[in-house]
Amino acid sequence: MRLLTAAEMREIEMAAMESGSMSGIELMERAGAGVVDAILEEWPELRHGRRRAVVLCGPGNNGGDGFVVARLLSGCRWDVEVRLLGDPESVTGDARANLDRWLRIDAIQPLDASYDGPVCGEGAADIVVDALFGIGLSRPLEGLETLAFNLEDFVDLSPDGLRPVGNFKWPIPKVVALDVPSSLCADSGKVFPHASGAASRFRAHLTVTFHKLKRGHVLGVGPELCGRVRIVDIGLADTDAGLPTLGPPARGAVAKVEGHKYDHGHAFVLSGGVGKGGAARMAARAALRVGAGLVTLGCEPAALTENAAQLNAIMLRAVTDATDLEQVLADMRITALGLGPGLGLTDHEAALLRVMLDAGRPTVLDADALSLIARDDDLRAQVHKRCVLTPHRGEFARLFPDISERLDAPAGEGATYSEIDAARDAASEIGATVLLKGPATVIATPTGRVAINAAVYGHAVPWLATAGAGDVLSGLIVGLLARDLSPFDAACDAAWLHAEAAHRFGAGLIAEDLPDLIPGVLASLGA
Ligand SMILES: NC(=O)C1=CN([C@@H]2O[C@H](COP(=O)(O)OP(=O)(O)OC[C@H]3O[C@@H](n4cnc5c(N)ncnc54)[C@H](OP(=O)(O)O)[C@@H]3O)[C@@H](O)[C@H]2O)[C@@H](O)CC1
Ligand SMILES: Nc1ncnc2c1ncn2[C@@H]1O[C@H](COP(=O)(O)OP(=O)(O)O)[C@@H](O)[C@H]1O
Numbered sequence: 001m002r003l004l005t006a007a008e009m010r011e012i013e014m015a016a017m018e019s020g021s022m023s024g025i026e027l028m029e030r031a032g033a034g035v036v037d038a039i040l041e042e043w044p045e046l047r048h049g050r051r052r053a054v055v056l057c058g059p060g061n062n063g064g065d066g067f068v069v070a071r072l073l074s075g076c077r078w079d080v081e082v083r084l085l086g087d088p089e090s091v092t093g094d095a096r097a098n099l100d101r102w103l104r105i106d107a108i109q110p111l112d113a114s115y116d117g118p119v120c121g122e123g124a125a126d127i128v129v130d131a132l133f134g135i136g137l138s139r140p141l142e143g144l145e146t147l148a149f150n151l152e153d154f155v156d157l158s159p160d161g162l163r164p165v166g167n168f169k170w171p172i173p174k175v176v177a178l179d180v181p182s183s184l185c186a187d188s189g190k191v192f193p194h195a196s197g198a199a200s201r202f203r204a205h206l207t208v209t210f211h212k213l214k215r216g217h218v219l220g221v222g223p224e225l226c227g228r229v230r231i232v233d234i235g236l237a238d239t240d241a242g243l244p245t246l247g248p249p250a251r252g253a254v255a256k257v258e259g260h261k262y263d264h265g266h267a268f269v270l271s272g273g274v275g276k277g278g279a280a281r282m283a284a285r286a287a288l289r290v291g292a293g294l295v296t297l298g299c300e301p302a303a304l305t306e307n308a309a310q311l312n313a314i315m316l317r318a319v320t321d322a323t324d325l326e327q328v329l330a331d332m333r334i335t336a337l338g339l340g341p342g343l344g345l346t347d348h349e350a351a352l353l354r355v356m357l358d359a360g361r362p363t364v365l366d367a368d369a370l371s372l373i374a375r376d377d378d379l380r381a382q383v384h385k386r387c388v389l390t391p392h393r394g395e396f397a398r399l400f401p402d403i404s405e406r407l408d409a410p411a412g413e414g415a416t417y418s419e420i421d422a423a424r425d426a427a428s429e430i431g432a433t434v435l436l437k438g439p440a441t442v443i444a445t446p447t448g449r450v451a452i453n454a455a456v457y458g459h460a461v462p463w464l465a466t467a468g469a470g471d472v473l474s475g476l477i478v479g480l481l482a483r484d485l486s487p488f489d490a491a492c493d494a495a496w497l498h499a500e501a502a503h504r505f506g507a508g509l510i511a512e513d514l515p516d517l518i519p520g521v522l523a524s525l526g527a
C-alpha cells in the first residue's frame, strides 16, 4: 500500500491528462460512479426503496465529484438535494460542467446560515455526502462557521445506528466523505480549524477516496474522522509514487537457517531494580522469541532472586554499578543492547546508561532511558547512529519539544507538519534512528529514510494500547539488532511483527501475550 501526498496525486492526474489517456471530466465521472458503487456496497439495503440524499458541494473539483454523485443517485430514483457552498458563478472547469448537468435535472440550494442542516427524523436523508473540500484544502476553513449543523454529530457511535427524536428513534443519516472529510488535511491527518475559531470538524462513516490512500487517511486523526475507507480505481496508471507502508519482513531477514547460537547474536537487556523487572523481562523474552541466539538480563544483585524465579532460557547477570557494567560489556559477543523499560531515573541509572552508550553497540533506548536523555545534554550527546529511540508521543515531547510543538499545532497555511516530518527531523537532530509510536508508527533515520507501519482500518490493533506493549516492541528491536539487522530494518520489521501479532490475537490482548505470538507470525513468513 502506498500513501500519496496531495501534490503526488495531482501529478499523477496531470500526467494522465497530458498523455491524453484520460480527461479531467472522465476522471470526475469515474470518481462519482465509484462513490455510488461504494455506497451501495457498503449499505446494500439502500439498493431498495425510495431513498434520499443530501449532497453538500464545495467550489472546487471535490464539489464536482459531488455533482456527479447527485446525478447518478438521482438516476437510481433517489430524491437528491444539492447544497452549494459559495457562489455558483465561481464554479469552473470540470466541476462547472457537472454543475450544469445537474442543473438540467434540478435546482441547487445555497449552503449558508439559512440552512438548518440535513434533518434527523421523519423525511431524513439516508445519506449525507460531504463533497465540500478534498485534497485542495490548504488553509483554515472559510464560509462554514455560520452553519447551523455539525456533521460530526451525525456520526453517532450508538450501536443500533438510531437516534431518539421526539418519541421515536430514527436512523442516523450515513455520512459519506468524498476523498477526505472536509476539514482533514490530506497530507498530515491534522484538522484545519475554522477561520473563525469554531471547533466543529467533519467526520464520516465512510470515506471514499480515489486511486490511492493519501497520507492524511492514515496519520493523525485521519482514521478517526474517515470512519471506514474505500479506494476507488479511476483508471490512473499505477506508479511507484508515494510512501509505501510496511509489509511483512522478507523471509531472509528473519529466518534462521544455520549456525551456532552465537551466530544469531547475544542481546543484553538492562532491567530495573527490585519489583521493577517485569518490563525488561518482557523485552528480553521478545528478543529471544524473535531469534537472538542468547539473551541476558542484567539487574542489580538484590533483584536476582526475583528475576531467577521468572526466567529460564534468559540468562541473568548481576550488575552492581557502572564499573561492573563495563566489565559485562567487555564481552564483544554481546551484539545489541536494550534499556529503558522499568529502568529508573536516578543518577545510578544515568551512569549505567552512559556506559551502555559508550559501548557504541546497536542499542535500543526506550522509556526511562529516553527521559534520562531528555534531561541530560551530556547523555544526549552520546547517542550515536547505531541507536534506535522508541518514544511515544509524551516521550517525544520531552526529547524534542520544538518539533513536538510543530506537530501538535493545527493545520494552518501551506504545508502541514506531520508525524513523518517530525520523526525525520528528530532523527536528523539526534543522529539516530527514531521510531515514533502510535497507530501509525513512523520510523526515520538521520539520513532521511522513512517508513510507516499503518495499523489502521482493517489492520487496526486498539488492543495494543495496553501497559507494556511498548516494552515488547523494544525487545523485538533489540533481538533483531542482535541478529545484525540495521537499526532501520530492525525497527521496521519489529514494528510490523508487533502489530501483526496483536492483530492475530485480537481482543483481550495483554503485553505478556505478545512475545509468545511471535513464533506463529514467523512461521507464516516461512521463517
Ligand atoms: N486529483 C485527481 O486526480 C482527481 C481529483 N478529484 C477530485 O478533486 C478534488 C480536488 O479538487 P480541487 O483541487 O479543486 O480542490 P478541492 O478539494 O475541491 O478544494 C478547492 C476549492 O476549495 C476552495 N478552498 C480551499 N481551501 C478553502 C478554505 N479553507 N475555505 C474555503 N474555500 C477553500 C478553493 O478556493 P481557492 O483556494 O481557489 O480560493 C477551491 O475552490 C479531489 O479531492 C477529488 O475529490 C476527482 O475528480 C478525481 C481525480
Ligand atoms: N490504538 C493503537 N493502535 C495501534 N498500536 C497501538 C495503539 N496504541 C498503542 N499502540 C502501540 O502499542 C505500543 C505502546 O507503547 P507504549 O506507549 O510505550 O506503552 P508501554 O510504555 O506501556 O509499553 C506502541 O508500539 C504503540 O505503537
Ligand SMILES: [K+]
Binding pocket: 062, 130, 131, 132, 133, 134, 177, 178, 179, 180, 181, 182
Ligand atoms: K470531502
